[in-house]
Amino acid sequence: MTQKPTYYDKRSEFWRRHFDQAAEHEEFLEKEDQSHADRWRETESRLPDLTPEQVERLKGYDRELNVLVYGGIWCGDCVRQGPMLKKIADAIGPQVHLRIIDRAASEELQDELRILGALRVPVVVFLSEDFWEVGRFGDRLLNVYKAKAAREIGRGPIAGVLSPKALAVEMSEWVDIFERMQIMLRLSPPLRRRHGD
Numbered sequence: 001m002t003q004k005p006t007y008y009d010k011r012s013e014f015w016r017r018h019f020d021q022a023a024e025h026e027e028f029l030e031k032e033d034q035s036h037a038d039r040w041r042e043t044e045s046r047l048p049d050l051t052p053e054q055v056e057r058l059k060g061y062d063r064e065l066n067v068l069v070y071g072g073i074w075c076g077d078c079v080r081q082g083p084m085l086k087k088i089a090d091a092i093g094p095q096v097h098l099r100i101i102d103r104a105a106s107e108e109l110q111d112e113l114r115i116l117g118a119l120r121v122p123v124v125v126f127l128s129e130d131f132w133e134v135g136r137f138g139d140r141l142l143n144v145y146k147a148k149a150a151r152e153i154g155r156g157p158i159a160g161v162l163s164p165k166a167l168a169v170e171m172s173e174w175v176d177i178f179e180r181m182q183i184m185l186r187l188s189p190p191l192r193r194r195h196g197d
Contacts, residue, residue, distance in 0.1 A: 007189070067098040077140055123138030
């Protein structure tokens with residue numbers, strides 16, 4: 001039996017292939033149904049700015065981060081989260097490459113990203129410069145699930161997900177996730193050896 005390297009991701013070509021099929025944010029919106037795309041743009045105009053402290057937390061890690069968003073233009077959760085992800089990626093800078101792939105684009109990707117057996121969107125897959133998976137998150141974040149639990153099973157106070165406060169909380173959760181992904185990349189032993197830091 002051949003010895004495997006200590007660090008590898010046997011799915012790196014799978015991720016690279018789907019990332020290459022995906023579109024940048026504006027390209028994705030332009031080629032989709034414009035009535036749905038307008039909802040994304042409207043949400044983008046309502047998002048709070050990142051705080052200076054959040055921007056500071058996101059900057060300075062100097063690692064390439066590929067962000068694959070598996071979603072649908074029609075999806076209400078994607079309408080909120082797609083613009084958030086773009087805003088955070090833009091704040092970090094050019095080392096973050098954000099792409100969106102439609103849920104219908106690949107049955108193989110659908111099977112990989114099922115949650116509780118279902119085709120839920122969005123799912124965000126964070127990838128290294130080598131297209132090694134760093135982490136994945138979806139379909140809703142904690143604050144949104146709390147609001148859903150309050151409405152549907154009476155657990156907790158009922159709250160909306162589109163109020164300025166709720167949008168700020170959801171953005172903050174995504175900032176935490178992006179920060180975590182960047183720290184993981186910065187501390188990765190093979191990347192530290194490669195970049196000499």
